[in-house]
Amino acid sequence: MAPTLFTNVNILEGTGVLPYRGSVLVEGNRIRQVGRSTSAITPAGATLIDGAGATLMPGMVEAHTHFSWNDAATLSGIQTMPLEEHVLWCAKVAKRYLHAGFTSCLGAACAKPRLDVVIRNAINNGQIPGPRYLAASQEITVPGGLGDETLPHLPFPEFSFGVNVNGAEDMRKSVRMFLKYGVDSIKINLSGDNFVPGADSHTAWMTDAEVAAAVEEVKMRGKRIIVHARSKASIQQALRHGIELIYHASFTDTETLDMMEAAKDRIFVVPGIAILYALLNESEQWGVTREIATGWGYQLEWDAALDSLSKMHKRGIRVLPGGDYGFAFTPHCQNARDLEFFVKYLGFTPMEAIRSTTLYGGQIMLRGHELGAIKEGWLADLLLVDGDPLANLSILRDPKRILAVMKDGVFAKAPTIASQRAWGQAA
């Protein structure tokens, strides 16, 4: 494959360094050279991309992805899609994420046992286009908890969104099944969610014995656990068991924050705050008015989450974007909106927001040494963006502004050759 030279681009490394004008040479699947010269010598046979001042930044990482969420407004609406259609749906969504600039996604849970694994494998063997992907299990939950969608008269597991377990040995068996299927992470619901009657966001229901069994099995096979943990008790439970990937983390107190800070070098928090915002402000057409959402407790949670997450950010705990896109009110591929929320509500600078989806993204993908920044020798996952994301983060969710997407040194979305765009105005 011919090398690619991006020249005359504003390089946004993703590390926190201010952007600078320069050139980046990609050879194979790696970034070979990063320079401040815009008149770099083109190696023979290289493809030259003159960015005319467009921004070159690392591909974004979505740290809490649900390919199998199918734009339905309810869990059962997701679950009732038949298997065959569901796989094709996931394949289609995977491609959309890549084209939207997400070159890596961390699976957060899938709606049927093998969906994530099959999609990851199909991406890796070149059958379908998609981001780098870490495959998750279904949500493991307890009867009556978040994810148990069975009805009293229809108790069959096929009707359930998640997998229901009872007791440590049941948990072990379920975890082993998913590990056998080949997941990269096991998802466990340690708390509820406000839309679930009787299992709201303040709950915590799993026994320590159940969690310990899951952790033991997962560690034994070198995989990771992801937890849905909105309540204080569930966050503390996750920390006690050494779990690194904490989703939501809305309710905290000083003790919880202290525990988190003490573990800040190994934990990641991915709040998925877009869904809280959407339920309160943008879900009326699906029957969820602000009044209803507030009644469920989402206003209270929104306020608590902003407070908790701002404090986490101040304490240097890594908070990453992404999460729960794929419901009717949080459409897929708008995920970069989280960056705007981080700045607007959590006290991030735009640069910190970028870093959370690039440098920290590489770390959460388990490739912190080679993914998530524009550095020599690192993997060539790159975006060419029309404009300056630091001045306006919202351009990252505008398909027209994502001029090109490169994953592993190959263009997933190639820049238009004969564009009528006024390149001179890009920067």
Add this chain to the structure above:
Amino acid sequence: MPPEEHILWCSEVAKKYLDMGWTSCVGAAAAKPRLDVVIRNAINDGTIVGPRYLAASQEITVPGGLGDTTAPHLPQHEFAFGAIVSGAEEMRRCVRMFAKYGVDSIKINLSGESITGMPSEMSQFTSEEVRVCVEESKAWGKRVSAHARSSWAVKECIKQGIEVIYHASFTDAEALDMLEANKLKHHVAPGLAWLINTCHHASQWGLTPEVTRKMGYHRELEAAIESMKAMRRRGIRILPGGDYGFAWTPHGTNAKDLEYFVKFVGMSNMEALLSATAWGGPMMMMGKQIGYIREGCLADILLVDGDPLADITVLQDKDRILSVMKDGVFHREPPVGAGRPVRSGAPLNATRWN
């Protein structure tokens, strides 16, 4: 193959067929109950790319028949390639299930297939079961197609009104007379490439000519060629395609059939070509809307580098099929010569390639 991987496979193959110029395909049978239906729907709603498609059921068969791949100690129906029924009412239930799933056609296996151990000349099903299959299919507006290699099976298709006859290798004078008398009601798709390649081009998969001769395929190939020649003389519609997707009949090489029609059945290049175009319309249940370049017809069009009437094999070469248009939209756009604009009016300005 698990269903998740299987559906992705089907999706990939559907695109490959369109790539190779097959703008319409008639499903002959699916390996799991809903595969064909889901792929057809996904093509129609734009989720995936593929030809116009008529979705088939699984093969309906009898215990111990062609398509019953269960083992005595593993009797679960998930292990079976086909849907296994015994008795008229089970047949009715099975047809209803596939009709509910939304197939366009019901596939029934009326004869054996030598490679499976059940000789091709052997037949299966009672006439009553076949009658119920057709009756129930017609009640739901579905077409029936049959795997029919034996003479009995061919005759049963005509007697019972099974429109699509696959294989028809062994025909006696009675079968040919019956077919001729009903020639506008039936389509015959022999799937010759399967016989030819199994006999002569499958050694690397362990199917040497000695092995396949012992199985009976060489005799069947000779019989099939005689049958097809006789059908051609009698003006019975013979169509290409069939049983591509085995290791020795790879997907996408289906235009081999046209070459074989010329080489073995005695068709002219024009006849072979028409078998894939003019007769494709009725086979797709679309009459004369497709299969012709005529004003008012649907725009399913290939741009071919060369003259298929001079060399029918050009249709096997992807590079020679310069472009594929389905329903008025380019699936593969024609290549653009050097120096010509990719899109008119778009200047090549800031981004350069060298």
